[in-house]
Amino acid sequence: MKIQQARQHYDIVIVGGGLVGASFASALAVQLRGSGASIAVVEAAATPQASSSFDVRSTALSHGSQRLYEQLGLWSAIAPHVTPIRRIHVSDRGHFGAVRLDSAAMQVDALGHVAENQPLGQVLTQALERDPDIDLLSPASISALTPLPQGMRLQGQGAGGALPAIDADLVVLADGGRSTLLEQLGIGSSQTPYGQHALIANVAFSEPHRHVAYERFTDTGPMAVLPLADDDEGRARGALIWTLPDADAQAVTQLPEREFLHRLQERFGYRLGGFEKVGARTLYPLTLSVAREQVRPGLVLLGNVAHTLHPVAGQGLNLALRDAQSLAQQIARARAQGIAPGAMSVLQAYVAQQQNDQQLTIGFSDYMTRLFSSAQPALVWARKAGLFSIDLLPPVKQQFARQAMGLGERRALQA
Ligand SMILES: Cc1cc2nc3c(=O)[nH]c(=O)nc-3n(C[C@H](O)[C@H](O)[C@H](O)COP(=O)(O)OP(=O)(O)OC[C@H]3O[C@@H](n4cnc5c(N)ncnc54)[C@H](O)[C@@H]3O)c2cc1C
The missing domain is CATH 3.30.9.10 (D-Amino Acid Oxidase, subunit A, domain 2)
Structure with missing residues (x-):
């Protein structure tokens, strides 16, 4: 639900309620329902229309992403707005x-x-506003994260000026590809324009x-x-x-x-x-941008702040939603065992589970973009042969299709 003032402490605070932060918050709330866990989302934009995440773009959602939204009970509200x-x-x-x-x-x-991102944003934001287990603080912008013995302290500005400090066992950073917090934390990223x-x-x-x-x-x-x-x-x-x-x-x-x-x-x-x-x-x-660290004690990066991909293969959000689901499951498993969500064992288990999928998806979209952006004769022949062989060989074609649908996450594309 939407709140005016945050509590002093939460189990998990998500910074950024864009496509990834909002989807993750709903996934986490479903996983932790009835557990008494406290969850907050801090979003800088006052309304979904004002968020850069929910602009005039459209997003190709894979089967896997549809399944996730079905599990969250959101697909029936999204379905009237999709083609x-x-x-x-x-x-x-x-x-x-x-x-x-x-x-x-x-x-x-x-x-x-x-x-279309705008109606999708409306549905995701309304879900946050409705959810009794999520506090949505917006408009509010986090400007500093400081490590604590357990978790992180968040400071920032709200509509009425400076926010009282919020402590969290785990901060999920989902503030997008232009994060200023990443820089402040000293987390570098590899940038390939x-x-x-x-x-x-x-x-x-x-x-x-x-x-x-x-x-x-x-x-x-x-x-x-x-x-x-x-x-x-x-x-x-x-x-x-x-x-x-x-x-x-x-x-x-x-x-x-x-x-x-x-x-x-x-x-x-x-x-x-x-x-x-x-x-x-x-x-x-x-630019292909991949953060050099995805987790620290009490901190995890999710969505574009962790990896920003070339959009043409339609993989960025679909990959981030698989990451989100996996992280929510790891946190729920840890909570059932009495382990804090920001413990490195929990976060490393998440990274280990998603590493293969991330590497394959990032590699696939990068390879496709480079192969198909070049006028060099050798590459022109390579892709010509590639397109023919994919069309002629049903198993390869099926694998290609699985990748394009976001369902081929843990299998290499073999030609
Ligand atoms: C042209 C284009 C087409 C694309 N098409 C596809 C596609 O077809 N399929 C696909 O899977 N992916 C696609 N993508 C990728 C997809 O759009 C991204 O993966 C997705 O937008 C990432 O969302 P995000 O929530 O991580 O970041 P963002 O969309 O950048 O959202 C970040 C949110 O955090 C908030 N915020 C920022 N800083 C703070 C702060 N300090 N405090 C509080 N809040 C903050 C912002 O207001 C915003 O709401 C496309 C991308 C582009 C550019």
Whole structure:
């Protein structure tokens, strides 16, 4: 429930109530229900609309993420705002070869669902506000974390000025990829810029999308159009993610609408007919960022603050939700044994459980991005051969599909 003033002590405080922090809080509350554990979420934005997490983007949710939201009792509220993906079509501009993944062939109703972040944010925030076992302190921003003999002390600012200090046995840092707290704690991260920006916009086109998600690789970077519900005028609509080299990103974003649609058409082709309209355009600089430490006594990093991935493979949130579920389970197991949630044994067990999944998912999206962003002849041939072989060899294709659906988390992709 929403509160005006926090208690002096909590078992667990989550800093950041964005996509990851809010989802984790609900997962934790479900795992700890009836145990008497105290949980708080501190969120800087006053409303979901003001949070950068719940902006105009859309997110491809995997089967695994859907299952998690079902277990949390949230999927029925999310479902009216999602569009199912029944086919994924992966192609390489200017080259033969395409991978087609079909939900019918995979014997599932949908390969995943596209959720618009704004309504998803509303549902997740309302769940926090409703939950009797969660204190939601917002707007409030944490500006300092200090280690205690057991746990951490949090200090910051609320609507009425400085907050009274809050002590927590465990702080879950879910404050996103631009965390200032990480720097203050002296936790470094490896940063690998892709030299690209992602241009995000909703687009309308003349042909129905038939629930196909298109991933298209071009010599200047990958692009995707994910299916969305029709617009108010009944026009077919999709979420565009277009990666552009840093040098071109601003200029393309600012093109007049007709020229922008022309350029898009030229890069994407006519699989969706003619592009007719584009909504607000937003740019995101793209860097692979992985924190060098994920846990310390009384502290764990979750979501973008732990690892920020290239968005085109649609893996960042899906991976973070698997991390969130695993961490919630470890904390519940520890509590049943009388072990504090911030104990290193608990946090290390979490890291050990997720390490393989994190490495595979980060490696997969990074490899895909690099392989499919290059115009070098050797790489062009490699991906051409790769796309053909994936399409021709059903077991490889199934594995590829499992990765794309977020279900292949603990298996290497073998070609
Ligand atoms: C263009 C794009 C497309 C994407 N598409 C997909 C996709 O299709 N599938 C997928 O799985 N992933 C996708 N992702 C990745 C996904 O968006 C991220 O994994 C996700 O947003 C990470 O959420 P987060 O909660 O960790 O961080 P954020 O979204 O940054 O949220 C952080 C929250 O913390 C709050 N906060 C920050 N500092 C403080 C503080 N000091 N005190 C209190 N509160 C604070 C902020 O207000 C915010 O609400 C995409 C990413 C991008 C950029």
